[in-house]
Amino acid sequence: MRVLIVEDEPNLQRQLRDALEGAGYAVDAASDGEDGHFLGATESYDAVVLDLGLPEIDGLTVLERWRGEGHAMPVLVLTARDRWSDKVAGLDAGADDYLAKPFQTEELVARLRALIRRAAGQASSELSAGPVRLDARSGRVTLEGEPVKMTAQEFKLLSYLMHHKGKVVSRTELIEHIYDQDFDRDSNTIEVFITRIRKKLGADLISTTRGLGYSLNDS
Incomplete structure (x- = not known):
């Protein structure tokens, strides 16, 4: 899953990036509203953390522009504690949730997890496909109840497919949602990770639709 942080305070931006990367997300960041709007309008994100008090273009205007342009990714806005307005x-303006400063990063990560889950139509943090279970909260994967060790990128790829079960997901979409913007998009790592996941969790778990992409099987 890929997240955009739009926050102008360097220490907070770094703190948020570290927390989200530690939770398994690919993270891009912008320090003003102009850059934030551009990234949100041109890149694919599963969620956005948006501060409202930004230089260049304020966060509220950025959000209104995104929604006016038809961008529907979940947005968590950050506000000052005493500014209920x-x-x-x-x-x-179209925010999906808000968090007042100061806050605990653990709460922000949990709120983002919930936003991403709801956007994908999932009610629980535990996702399943046949005998495979993935807990988005703990980062744990099991096969018929037994834990399976996954690398960070394998987990990200499996998690994205789990969140979009029943849909054929293209290689391009996978790259856009599990890597940050600096990743070499001509790389063949997606195919490598698909092969590794099949070896660990069963050859029939992920189907390939030639020319279209990959889908998760639920049996």
């Missing part, structure tokens, strides 16, 4: 304005 910002919370209302942010939600009215």
Whole structure:
């Protein structure tokens, strides 16, 4: 899963990046509203953390522009604790959730997990496909109840397919959602990770639709 942070305070931006990367997300970051709007409008994100008090273009305007342009990714806005009006304005502009500063990064990560889960139509943090279970909260994968060791990238790829079970996901979409913007998109690592996951969890777990992409089997 890929997340955009739009936050101008360097220490907080770094803290958020570290927390989200530690939770298994690919992370891009912008330090002002102009760059944040551009990234959100041109790249594919599973969720966005958006501060409202940004230089160049304020966060509320950025959010309104995204929604006006048809970008529907979940957005968690960050607000000052005593500015309740910002919370209302942010939600009215299309935010999916808000968090008042100061906050615990663990709560932010949990809220983002919930937003991504709801956007994919999932009710629980535990996702399943046949005998395979993936817990998005703990980062644990099991096969018929037995834990399976996964690398970070294998987990990210499996998690994205789990969140989009029943859909054929293209190689391009996988690259856009499990790597940050600096990744070499001509790389064949997706095919390598698919092969590794099949070896660990069963050859029939992931189907290939030639010319279209990959889908998760639920039996």
